[in-house]
Amino acid sequence: MTVRIDQRRNGYTLITKSLELDLMPQTLFEKIWDSHLVCEEEEGPTLLYVDRHLVHEVTSPQAFDGLRLSGRTVRRPDLTFATMDHNIPTEDRYLPIQDSISAEQMEALRRNCNEFGITLFDLLSSYQGIVHVIGPELGLTLPGQMIVCGDSHTSTHGAFGSLAFGIGTSEVEHVLATQCIWQRRPMNFAIEVTGKRQIGVTAKDVILSIIREIGTAGASGTVLEYRGESIRKMSMEERMTICNMSIEAGARAGIIAPDNTTFRYVSGRRFSPKGKDFDYMVDRCKELSSDPGARFDRMVTMDSSKITPQVTWGTNPGMVTDVTGTIPSPEDFSDAESMNAVKNALEYMNLQPGTLITEVKIDRVFIGSCTNARIEDLDAASRIIRGKRVAPGVSAMVVPGSKAVKVEAERRSLDLVFKEAGFEWRESGCSMCLGMNPDVLQPGERCASTSNRNFEGRQGRGGRTHLVSPLMAAAAAINGHFVDVREWI
């Protein structure tokens, strides 16, 4: 038996000390990949084993139908967890669902989970929430795992040192039936974040700056490993914000090596290992980082002390600038494609080149989404608005990322702070991040949003989205236009 096969043996036992075994130094992602390798096609993709399959109501009904039509079943219902988040209303949970098509999709998920024996955190469950918020919160997400979900923001879970990525519905069906997934091996891309962030500059500003630097397709075909002192100092929630938006740079996944911050977060959660099992996990995970000398296909270094609060001005997350900046002009770009893209974006966003970002007035504020709706986000935003009022003409809402986040926020009386300032305080869900439920922008409305995508129509047809941090969104709500939140703290 070769060392190579030994290495594939299993989850934690496998995470080998590559250097001691005299193997090629490996990256963090390669270690997880190898330890989940079931088999390989010659010159083809690799079959990987999946530790956690997270399921939601929008991308799963066709997958379950496929299983039924082919007479197949779910191979590992015990590794499969479902919740409802995408299309659910965020107003009173005890009222009937107004949208009958959405209601049918939710009902389908209930039937499917029941039929195939899958754990479902239903609408009224105290564990319900955005799938990428509840995975970590419940201790379902652990270091070293392979995690998939029919949602592109599955990259969020990489913050724990797991390999996590979004898949399509056919792949959801495949994972349900086989607990495995075929993948082409991505390349390694390291992003080193150095320096100390200025006060008022958040993880959101860091990831927006990274996307600005490398572009919305800059990480295509790669796994982004975030590293460096600035990342090490981040809380798990900040790391989740970073990894969450890896997909906006086109990456297959984002990943951060686990450390004591990770283990402290995971400890004592509902489904995380306990006692000796936990100690064993921690012990094995100490090897779960890129070896010195591991080869990266590309490396970029960012100095976080130079990053300012970021505001997107266009129709993809790479169209972003400093809060101190101005709306660019198509002429600022050299190639025809970019000029055309900027022209289209400015037209859609109804913005004039040269306008100061801080002069852009807003109609709506959305604090929510799998990017920025965890307790630290709500807490930070509440500090900005405490004792103040939302500007006249602005409508603002907070949608906690999960039921647990909502309960914790209420325990800290943050709901009162938001309500007193004039914010709406809602039930948890994806809400206006993608506007599948009744929470949408009206045509022409301009929104400061803590979500992850400013695509045309994303938050409602004709709606104009500016992506910002929770701090920047809160400050914009109070002022009615963007302000440099550093001057507010």
Place this chain on the structure above:
Amino acid sequence: MDIGYGGYFLLEPFKIVTGMVAPIDRVNVDTDQIVPKQFLKLTQRTGYGQYLFYDWRYDSQGNPRNEFVLNQPRYHGSKVLLARANFGSGSSREHAVWAILDYGFRVVIAPSFSDIFYNNCLQNGVLPVSLSYEKVESLFRKVYSVDGYYLTVNLEEQSITGPEIELIPFDIEPFPRKKLLEGLDEVAWTLQHETHITEYETRRWDSDQVLPVSHGRNKKEQMSASDQF
């Protein structure tokens, strides 16, 4: 040969497609543009063609916008979608590919695709072809200048041919190529590797009590849908 679910052959095999080309002349077209979210609430895989590029195709009253490519008679009946870099970025929604297929496209040509969109194409018998920026640019010029411009895309030979152009070879990895050529049902294919999967599971649970499951193997701890959360 068993066509349909349950057999090895699920998709319509892709060998040669000849069809007119419709150009979508924008970079970074995301899946929110390909199918807006209000159409993701359906529970079937078919019928999405009417929603393809909905917000570009129709105004807010639901009337066709004449200037949009798919509303121009010269592009009606196209089978090849010609696009720009980073096509299909953003959301993982497979509905985007279902809409492209249901509308009648079998091939998408672009300089690059987002990873998830690319995979979703392969799952549905749609061939994503990535060509150099220059090649794509020259095809755009042809499509704009020649009414009814059509291409023949031959997967077996990995070539694209058409009027007034030299043969364009393209790359595709062996496994996706085989999958499309044979219309392979990927689940059935994977289940042929059942022994590997079982072996892998056994290896892990024999030697690793913690992962991949922190619960589940142990009957006592195993949860079921009947548990209340």
